[in-house]
Amino acid sequence: MGMTELVRFDGVSRLYTMGSQTVHALVGVTLTIPRGDFVAVTGPSGSGKSTFMNLAGCLDTPSRGSVIIDGEAIAGMSDDALAALRNRKIGFVFQQFNLLARTNALDNVALPLLYAGMSRQARHARAGIALETVGLGDRLDHQATQLSGGQQQRVAIARALVNEPLLLLADEPTGALDTQTSLEIMALFERLNDAGLTIILVTHEAEIADCAKRRLMFRDGSVVSDRVQQQRRREFAG
Numbered sequence: 280m281g282m283t284e285l286v287r288f289d290g291v292s293r294l295y296t297m298g299s300q301t302v303h304a305l306v307g308v309t310l311t312i313p314r315g316d317f318v319a320v321t322g323p324s325g326s327g328k329s330t331f332m333n334l335a336g337c338l339d340t341p342s343r344g345s346v347i348i349d350g351e352a353i354a355g356m357s358d359d360a361l362a363a364l365r366n367r368k369i370g371f372v373f374q375q376f377n378l379l380a381r382t383n384a385l386d387n388v389a390l391p392l393l394y395a396g397m398s399r400q401a402r403h404a405r406a407g408i409a410l411e412t413v414g415l416g417d418r419l420d421h422q423a424t425q426l427s428g429g430q431q432q433r434v435a436i437a438r439a440l441v442n443e444p445l446l447l448l449a450d451e452p453t454g455a456l457d458t459q460t461s462l463e464i465m466a467l468f469e470r471l472n473d474a475g476l477t478i479i480l481v482t483h484e485a486e487i488a489d490c491a492k493r494r495l496m497f498r499d500g501s502v503v504s505d506r507v508q509q510q511r512r513r514e515f516a517g
Contacts, residue, residue: 285446285477286312286335290344292500293330304330306500307344312479314445317472319488320481322497328481329450331497335479336369336448337361349445366395370439370447374454376431378423378438384410385419388437395442409437413467429460436467440476447471449480453487465490 293305305327312318312335320328333339334346337353340361346353349368353361378387389406397405410416413433423431432452439447449468453461465487472478472492482488489508496504 283313283315284311285314285316285349286479287347288331288334288344289347291334291341291346292343293334293339294342303500305334305341308500308502309344310495310502310505312477314477315472315475317468317478317490317492318480319491319494320479320497321483321485321488321494322503326497327500328495328497330500331495332448332450332479332481335446336371337365366391366442368445370442370444372432372436372439372447372449372452374451376423376428376435376455378431378434380423383420383422384415384426384434384437387423387434388441391438391442405441406437409441410434412440412471413437427460428456429463432456432460432464433467436464440471445477447476447478449478451481451483453482453484461487 288308288310291305291308292303295302295304308331320331322328330339334341334353335348337348340346340354340356348364351364353364356364379390385403385406388409389402392402392405407416407419410419413436415430415433415437418426418430423434426434453464456464468478468480469490480487480491488494491508493507494504495502
């Protein structure tokens with residue numbers, strides 16, 4: 280694996296058996312994602328984009344071919360080994376924020392560090408830095424229910440960043456937000472990417488996909504388009 284490559288798919292297929300039928304969710308996908316890339320993954324429902332995200336996030340393993348994350352092949356890994364790889368190298372952001380409603384922003388962000396056995400003081404220090412990074416340094420004590428949708432998603436992003444991952448996976452992260460808030464969240468992703476974070480984002484919204492450096496389009500389990508976007512939508516960034 281080249282030093283600049285973070286994710287590699289080599290001839291990856293993912294098959295699911297449903298009763299007497301075999302569903303080909305991914306078919307022979309080969310691609311690489313270098314460190315520092317910002318990739319939008321698009322395609323219609325059932326195209327394979329969620330399966331691709333699950334494999335890149337070590338939430339699943341391939342039926343055929345190899346998926347390599349930062350030099351580690353995930354095929355044949357135990358559930359514990361996959362979980363350890365996720366915890367060390369990958370952050371996740373979802374459409375639903377999945378915050379603890381009656382818990383403040385600081386403790387929501389610190390939660391992954393609690394599972395890692397870090398002391399309370401160290402957890403809060405790291406969580407505070409992550410919240411500063413997403414522009415919520417003045418909301419540490421606010422409960423999730425006291426925050427707007429956009430602020431809640433920023434807390435969720437801070438939680439994804441708190442373990443200092445190499446790769447951020449975002450699955451429809453603007454799906455529950457209005458247009459302006461969505462663009463503000465994308466501006467945040469751009470700043471994180473400009474600072475060196477590799478991002479893979481699944482979206483069905485064209486203007487959200489326009490923010491990425493590169494766009495993959497899936498159809499029927501295959502990549503039908505893989506292009507660099509020369510004209511990124513950046514006028515809202517700031």
